[in-house]
Amino acid sequence: MRTLDSKVAIVTGAAGGLGRAMSQGLIAAGARVVGVDLAAAEPGLQAMADSLGAAFMPCVADITEDAGVQTAVSHALAKAGAVHVLVNNAGVGMQRINPHFASSPTRFWELTPAQWQSVIQTNATSQFLMARACAPHLMLQGWGRIINVTTSYFTMQLPGFCPYGPSKAACEANTVIMSQDMAGTGVTANVLIPGGPADTAMVTDDRMWPDRSKLVQPGKMVAPLLWLASDLSDGVTGRRFIAQLWNEAIDPGAAASIAGAAAGFC
Numbered sequence: 001m002r003t004l005d006s007k008v009a010i011v012t013g014a015a016g017g018l019g020r021a022m023s024q025g026l027i028a029a030g031a032r033v034v035g036v037d038l039a040a041a042e043p044g045l046q047a048m049a050d051s052l053g054a055a056f057m058p059c060v061a062d063i064t065e066d067a068g069v070q071t072a073v074s075h076a077l078a079k080a081g082a083v084h085v086l087v088n089n090a091g092v093g094m095q096r097i098n099p100h101f102a103s104s105p106t107r108f109w110e111l112t113p114a115q116w117q118s119v120i121q122t123n124a125t126s127q128f129l130m131a132r133a134c135a136p137h138l139m140l141q142g143w144g145r146i147i148n149v150t151t152s153y154f155t156m157q158l159p160g161f162c163p164y165g166p167s168k169a170a171c172e173a174n175t176v177i178m179s180q181d182m183a184g185t186g187v188t189a190n191v192l193i194p195g196g197p198a199d200t201a202m203v204t205d206d207r208m209w210p211d212r213s214k215l216v217q218p219g220k221m222v223a224p225l226l227w228l229a230s231d232l233s234d235g236v237t238g239r240r241f242i243a244q245l246w247n248e249a250i251d252p253g254a255a256a257s258i259a260g261a262a263a264g265f266c
């Protein structure tokens, strides 16, 4: 169903697993998507542009730095003329530290300060910078969405998951702050997570997950995302939605009640 005609979404990390699936889903629902990713992922972005057509606008930018964020947001405003939805999805997992991060975890004292900074910057700082750059445009038009991809609470606190867990806990807390700071503006901030390890390049530990069909499939993110990005979720803010719990067979409002809860740590 084309519920998102005339909407423009920025999806960060669009060339990868969840970002690619969410971009495809948004375009199938009528939106135009500015897909942001690193230079190393440019072939993936180009392949998406070839298959999705003019509705997918690729943008190469490193969003860990404000200069890259400004490139991404200016690109969206210049090429698409507006921004309505920000999907803060780009991220890096524990595989940056150790490909067998789950079966042979790295302990926090074994990390270098540079490893900590790189994961915090990619996951937490980039979400803040993107939201900071988009929020004024969204609030000016009186309608907008900031959708932050964090992770399951147990993953945030799992032994051996430093710095990934803390980076996502920061994003979770910041979603609650964003939702309160933007209250009454027409712009909402919510969390969307897969609800378990997903079948993407981030999940590399084949000793822990030998059967990839048991992982959450990236397409599960699409139904809750489309509801969150649409007018149907007007006024819904400061919530977290678990894609794995979303029942696509029922009315989206009912599915949202089942798959949703307050974001944050109260």
Ligand SMILES: NC(=O)c1ccc[n+]([C@@H]2O[C@H](COP(=O)([O-])OP(=O)(O)OC[C@H]3O[C@@H](n4cnc5c(N)ncnc54)[C@H](O)[C@@H]3O)[C@@H](O)[C@H]2O)c1
Pocket (backbone or CB within 6 Å): 012, 013, 014, 015, 016, 017, 018, 019, 036, 037, 038, 041, 061, 062, 063, 064, 088, 089, 090, 091, 092, 093, 122, 126, 149, 150, 151, 152, 193, 194, 195, 196, 197, 198, 199, 200, 201, 202, 203
């Ligand atoms: N895969 C999982 O099990 C899982 C579970 C919970 C949450 N998540 C979250 O989902 C999001 C998407 O991850 P994924 O599983 O699709 O992994 P992925 O590795 O397939 O995709 C991540 C994408 O982000 C891009 N990216 C990384 N750093 C960037 C930067 N500085 N600037 C621009 N783009 C950058 C990568 O190039 C890649 O295309 C992440 O935030 C991740 O933490 C994943």
